[in-house]
Amino acid sequence: MTTPAATIEGRMMCASSAAYSIQPNGSYTALEPYHGGVGWLGAPVAIIGGTQNINACLVGVNQDGIIVAFRGTVLPVPITKMSILDWWQDIVDSEPKPIPGVPGKVHCGFKDAVQTIWAQLLTQVGIFKGLHPGMPVYMTGHSKGGPMATISAARTHFDTTVGWKPIAVYTYASPHPGDKDFVKDFPLTEIPVTRYENYLDVVPLVPPSEKFIQLASKSKLLGDLFKLAEGWNYASLGERKYINRKHEVISGQPQLTPKQFAKLAFMVAAGPCGLRKVALAHMYTCGYGYMKGLCPTGVCP
Numbered sequence: 001m002t003t004p005a006a007t008i009e010g011r012m013m014c015a016s017s018a019a020y021s022i023q024p025n026g027s028y029t030a031l032e033p034y035h036g037g038v039g040w041l042g043a044p045v046a047i048i049g050g051t052q053n054i055n056a057c058l059v060g061v062n063q064d065g066i067i068v069a070f071r072g073t074v075l076p077v078p079i080t081k082m083s084i085l086d087w088w089q090d091i092v093d094s095e096p097k098p099i100p101g102v103p104g105k106v107h108c109g110f111k112d113a114v115q116t117i118w119a120q121l122l123t124q125v126g127i128f129k130g131l132h133p134g135m136p137v138y139m140t141g142h143s144k145g146g147p148m149a150t151i152s153a154a155r156t157h158f159d160t161t162v163g164w165k166p167i168a169v170y171t172y173a174s175p176h177p178g179d180k181d182f183v184k185d186f187p188l189t190e191i192p193v194t195r196y197e198n199y200l201d202v203v204p205l206v207p208p209s210e211k212f213i214q215l216a217s218k219s220k221l222l223g224d225l226f227k228l229a230e231g232w233n234y235a236s237l238g239e240r241k242y243i244n245r246k247h248e249v250i251s252g253q254p255q256l257t258p259k260q261f262a263k264l265a266f267m268v269a270a271g272p273c274g275l276r277k278v279a280l281a282h283m284y285t286c287g288y289g290y291m292k293g294l295c296p297t298g299v300c301p
Contacts, residue, residue, distance in 0.1 A: 002036025049116030072143030104182025146174025193238025
């Protein structure tokens, strides 16, 4: 059996990867090395909801506490320019909407995804908290799972009837969860959010902020796509940690520079080879940037 990852961010990455093993019927297959990399203390519980059970999370316990790991989205197959652009458009073309009681507005697709599993999630966390009094809760997710984690964390904070909230959120390859007001009023002092972004991964840029809508205007391909979100004021949330091309995790890294963005835009437009590199930079599995950066030893073969 795989040894648990050496760090909490590595274990949360493994939990986010393990969530992809939730089946449409709600069963969970313990896929290694991610299952063992979390160090689950007993089998986690899978929760599913939405059309064709497209929304899902795992709730379980490990050495850190009670983990809620939201399942993300997988790359479209085959990887072509059209399939990738359609996939990105599903993320970009979504006007933010309010959640009652939560400041600002959030991506309506991610908001609705959370709602489909919300009641089950609260029930299952409540069961684990009853079994493990005083145990902290963490939320995590890769790709779509990232904004589902941050939106869920905000709901637990602002809804006083919930009775608990996570002590931290870890996201990987997360799209922007909401607008500037949502980000400004998110309770980061009580629920710190750490977001990991990999070299060449474009998903953490979408839906785009106003800054990147302007930058993308110089690229025919991304310009038309990003313009869909003009005026919606999407923003990133939490402390950014960047995984560079050598798979080193760099703290205190500012947002993507115009030069780095230009390189991304060039690779997307250059053809199948460049597009494939950008798409694979989003992967959650062993052999790719997120796992190489967060679990460099002891988990992946």
